[in-house]
Amino acid sequence: MYRDVKTATPCSGWTPEVKYIDKLVWSPAVPKELKQFFEPNQQAIEQAKKQQNSVRSGPDDKTKKANTDIGSVTAEEEEEEWKDIAGRTLNFLNEHVNLRGSDFPSIKEQRRNIKIKKITDKSHPCCGAYGLVAAQNLAPRQLILDYLGVVEYKSYSSSSDYVLRYGIDLSIDAEKCGNEARFFNDFRGVATGPNVCFLNYLDERTEKIRVGVFVLGNKKIKKGEELLVTYGKSFWSNRGMEMSEQNHSKHK
Numbered sequence: 001m002y003r004d005v006k007t008a009t010p011c012s013g014w015t016p017e018v019k020y021i022d023k024l025v026w027s028p029a030v031p032k033e034l035k036q037f038f039e040p041n042q043q044a045i046e047q048a049k050k051q052q053n054s055v056r057s058g059p060d061d062k063t064k065k066a067n068t069d070i071g072s073v074t075a076e077e078e079e080e081e082w083k084d085i086a087g088r089t090l091n092f093l094n095e096h097v098n099l100r101g102s103d104f105p106s107i108k109e110q111r112r113n114i115k116i117k118k119i120t121d122k123s124h125p126c127c128g129a130y131g132l133v134a135a136q137n138l139a140p141r142q143l144i145l146d147y148l149g150v151v152e153y154k155s156y157s158s159s160s161d162y163v164l165r166y167g168i169d170l171s172i173d174a175e176k177c178g179n180e181a182r183f184f185n186d187f188r189g190v191a192t193g194p195n196v197c198f199l200n201y202l203d204e205r206t207e208k209i210r211v212g213v214f215v216l217g218n219k220k221i222k223k224g225e226e227l228l229v230t231y232g233k234s235f236w237s238n239r240g241m242e243m244s245e246q247n248h249s250k251h252k
């Protein structure tokens with residue numbers, strides 16, 4: 001499937017063996033209904049809005065009459081169904097979305113925030129490989145960059161170096177296709193803590209749910225500083241490494 005992926009012009013320092021993309025690539029294995037939650041089409045958005053209004057106000061008299069006339073579905077049954085759909089959508093958003101807003105930067109604007117850097121410092125655990133640094137000063141809590149890759153269904157591999165969870169049954173794998181976000185390193189052995197974090201956010205302009213990397217808390221990040229997340233202890237224990245927060249040398 002990767003042969004058909006539409007690529008974008010890569011940034012400088014990009015690894016040529018990996019396809020550079022500027023939007024998520026959805027595996028055909030992802031059920032349409034599931035994709036709809038993360039990336040609803042216009043029709044689904046209109047429908048959800050109508051349903052939400054109906055849940056709030058209940059069906060109008062004309063609709064009630066039409067329902068009675070049809071005779072098969074009563075107004076009460078339809079109202080219950082609306083409530084159910086709206087309820088499931090709200091549950092889903094509450095569970096998966098940490099943040100919502102309508103003025104997030106586009107992917108093109110996001111790219112100005114970061115730069116891929118080859119690490120040459122011998123004391124850095126990724127010396128010889130790559131990391132991401134701030135290409136300009138970054139403000140507290142700002143969205144830096146979306147994590148892009150192939151959205152896979154029920155195939156989360158805890159041993160992949162480039163995979164992130166995306167809701168319950170989905171994951172984003174940036175091993176073969178991705179953007180600069182695949183180069184965020186873990187803070188362990190580099191700094192005392194992370195300065196950026198992964199968050200699921202809902203862009204209310206596009207109605208899409210994305211995984212973004214944000215500046216952590218009240219931190220201000222200076223141009224040139226390396227951007228470091230936490231992969232979590234399980235990332236390292238799955239690789240046979242019991243990593244304390246700062247120690248990198250305890251390979252089993």
Ligand SMILES: C[S@@+](CC[C@H](N)C(=O)[O-])C[C@H]1O[C@@H](n2cnc3c(N)ncnc32)[C@H](O)[C@@H]1O
Binds near residue numbers: 125129182190
């Ligand atoms: C998502 S990639 C990060 C980008 C990677 N440095 C590269 O050049 O492709 C994750 C891999 O980077 C390496 N890595 C990232 N942070 C690390 C750290 N703090 N200590 C040791 N290795 C790290 C590990 O090999 C890890 O599996």
